[in-house]
Amino acid sequence: MSGRLNFVLALALVLCALALVNAQYQARQLFIELERAASQSRQLDIEWAQLQLDQSTLGKNARIEASATRDLNMVPLTAARTQYLTVGEK
Amino acid sequence: MTRNPPRSSHTGRIAAGKGVPFSASPMLKVKLPVWRSRVVLFAMFAAFLALIVRALWLQGMSTDFLQKQGASRYARTLELPATRGKITDRNGQVLASSVPVKAIWAIPEDVQAAPKEKLQALAKLLDMSYAELSKKLDSDRNFVYLKRQVEQDVSDQIVKLGIDGIETRKEYKRFYPEGEVMAHVVGFTNVEDAGQDGMELSQQKNLAGTTGSRRVIKDRLGRIVEDIEAVKEPHDGKDLVLSIDSKIQYIAFTQLKEAVAKSKAKAGGIVVVDAKTGEVLALANLPSYNPNDRSVLTGAQLRNRVMTDTFEPGSTLKPFTVALALDTNRVQATTTFQVPDKMTIGTATVGDSHPHPVWNMSVAQIIQKSSNIGTAKIALQMPAEEMWEMFTTVGLGQQPKFGFPGAVAGRVRPFKSWRPIEQATMSYGHGISVSLIQMAHAYTIFARNGDLIPLSFQKVSEPPVGQRVVSEKTALTMRAMLERVTAPGGTAPKAQVPGYRVGGKTGTAYKIEGGKYVKKYIADFVGFAPASDPRLIIAVMVDEPSVGSHFGGDVAAPVFATVAANALRALNVSPDSTVTDIIIPTDGPQEGL
Numbered sequence: 001m002s003g004r005l006n007f008v009l010a011l012a013l014v015l016c017a018l019a020l021v022n023a024q025y026q027a028r029q030l031f032i033e034l035e036r037a038a039s040q041s042r043q044l045d046i047e048w049a050q051l052q053l054d055q056s057t058l059g060k061n062a063r064i065e066a067s068a069t070r071d072l073n074m075v076p077l078t079a080a081r082t083q084y085l086t087v088g089e090k
Numbered sequence: 091m092t093r094n095p096p097r098s099s100h101t102g103r104i105a106a107g108k109g110v111p112f113s114a115s116p117m118l119k120v121k122l123p124v125w126r127s128r129v130v131l132f133a134m135f136a137a138f139l140a141l142i143v144r145a146l147w148l149q150g151m152s153t154d155f156l157q158k159q160g161a162s163r164y165a166r167t168l169e170l171p172a173t174r175g176k177i178t179d180r181n182g183q184v185l186a187s188s189v190p191v192k193a194i195w196a197i198p199e200d201v202q203a204a205p206k207e208k209l210q211a212l213a214k215l216l217d218m219s220y221a222e223l224s225k226k227l228d229s230d231r232n233f234v235y236l237k238r239q240v241e242q243d244v245s246d247q248i249v250k251l252g253i254d255g256i257e258t259r260k261e262y263k264r265f266y267p268e269g270e271v272m273a274h275v276v277g278f279t280n281v282e283d284a285g286q287d288g289m290e291l292s293q294q295k296n297l298a299g300t301t302g303s304r305r306v307i308k309d310r311l312g313r314i315v316e317d318i319e320a321v322k323e324p325h326d327g328k329d330l331v332l333s334i335d336s337k338i339q340y341i342a343f344t345q346l347k348e349a350v351a352k353s354k355a356k357a358g359g360i361v362v363v364d365a366k367t368g369e370v371l372a373l374a375n376l377p378s379y380n381p382n383d384r385s386v387l388t389g390a391q392l393r394n395r396v397m398t399d400t401f402e403p404g405s406t407l408k409p410f411t412v413a414l415a416l417d418t419n420r421v422q423a424t425t426t427f428q429v430p431d432k433m434t435i436g437t438a439t440v441g442d443s444h445p446h447p448v449w450n451m452s453v454a455q456i457i458q459k460s461s462n463i464g465t466a467k468i469a470l471q472m473p474a475e476e477m478w479e480m481f482t483t484v485g486l487g488q489q490p491k492f493g494f495p496g497a498v499a500g501r502v503r504p505f506k507s508w509r510p511i512e513q514a515t516m517s518y519g520h521g522i523s524v525s526l527i528q529m530a531h532a533y534t535i536f537a538r539n540g541d542l543i544p545l546s547f548q549k550v551s552e553p554p555v556g557q558r559v560v561s562e563k564t565a566l567t568m569r570a571m572l573e574r575v576t577a578p579g580g581t582a583p584k585a586q587v588p589g590y591r592v593g594g595k596t597g598t599a600y601k602i603e604g605g606k607y608v609k610k611y612i613a614d615f616v617g618f619a620p621a622s623d624p625r626l627i628i629a630v631m632v633d634e635p636s637v638g639s640h641f642g643g644d645v646a647a648p649v650f651a652t653v654a655a656n657a658l659r660a661l662n663v664s665p666d667s668t669v670t671d672i673i674i675p676t677d678g679p680q681e682g683l
Contacts (some may be wrong), residue, residue, distance in 0.1 A: 027316075028309070028315040028316065031314065031315055031316060032313050032314065032315060035313070045173075046189070046190055049173070049176070049187055049188070049189060052176075052184045053187045053265050053267060055184070056183055056185070056187075056267035056268070057267040059183070060267055060268055060269075060271075060336070060340075061271075061336060061337055061340035061341075062269075062271065062340065062344075065344075076656075078588060079587075079588035079589035079655070079665065080588060082589070084589075084664065084665060086664075
């Protein structure tokens, strides 16, 4: 009787040990995935900063004015050629 | 070997090999000396003892060392970098941003072995000659920077070359998309990403991040599998939102540049302030520099004249003298004075800039025509202490609290040492020194019904609380007078803006070199628009205009006019005047010096 109990307990112990190994392995896999996602998020952050910078560089006033006057032949407006409208007036 | 026959009674156990029972083994009969077994026993005991001692030694005494050695084989400490905060303008446009780049460094000894063609390729990628590279590598040290702030794609190519002893290190490079236009406001950082000038310097503490670190276990493929200590999180620097409006800044910079080029001036400065909130919408200086390429920088380019240069404000100071006289009921706008073109006080004689017969001038006309004598006559009715108090209250001669590095206090001498002649000249802005931003700040009392508000370089969420300096009535009267300065017959008709009523005051001052006035001028103009409910205060200063007129009304006022017109339109301020075409008289009066 006691020999049988010992056997069952030993089996349970082995199973638990294997489960622990497996759980640890799974945990590490998930951790690696988390790491990968975190580094991707950092990378995307950097890319976003770069894109914001590009937007500022391409949208800076000096460039807009240059292309408006040179490429599109636009001229600055003057008050004399502006029609002002007031809300609520007939 | 056997000396006795086997005994038959012991058949139970058989001696191995020969079929002799164990108990009958003749070997048992051999008598050995007792010490031999003792020696064996002792040897075994000693061996066990040695093992136990060793085990205790490892476990007890050198455990720290061993654990450290173990950890160093699987655990790594990673540095978690923090990015410096961005600087944006009030509308979120990026003015400065850090982008990760690489520093390329070498262990010279290891690189010596590399084939020449690879080193040539490396030199080409690093944008230097092969000779230059060899010179850098010819060193006894085991750490040499080859080049810093190399962009990512170039550094990737360098890594691909696979030269032994060439390593990279992550660092940050700061980019300034607006370049020279914003240079003096934003400032710049050095290669270590630390602020050196402008807002980068004054806000260094908030902008800089703190790097974090973490200790991890890596597997054999170099992947992180576990944290073994609590992670020390990195904290990125805070983003900084400036009060600057890129559009107005650009307008101000280009207009100033044009004016400085046209009059072949040495330098110039302009500042645009929002009269409602005290926010600085634009601040530009000339000459300027490109913060992205600082290889050739001169002190003149770096100088933030608006903040750090003081000059004698000249006539732009007159409104404060007059406002004080009005506020204390010593004069009214209509009070008239007999104004000759020269006046002697004590031993010195002061004069207006142009000879004229004795005029009967009202206070309003004194401001409009900018008469030195008229202002002096008003000033001499007042005690020096009151004038000193007025100048000091509006911030002149006081250390400014703008949160900007290098802002100067200017100089207003203590009233006790004022002689009458000095009180007279100070009333029209001589013998006193201010910076341009102080003038713009002081003018808030006229643009804002009599109260003074603090200026800010950062976006303000709530309108600030003002400090009353003069009464509302005085401020409104002054505003009406200053508006007449820009009308035909005033000193600055060129400051007029189509569609808007504007007011302001011109100034032209001699420069002082080595303690003496020299024949070099600073032309300035400080004004506000629209006059019915001022939204902007614009102060312009042009240093040493050398071609054409040197008067503030001719050099600085037109800059005010174009900047005001464009900025008001950019801010969607509705016009308060129906005049859309402006006729500027060709022979307007010139202001006093």
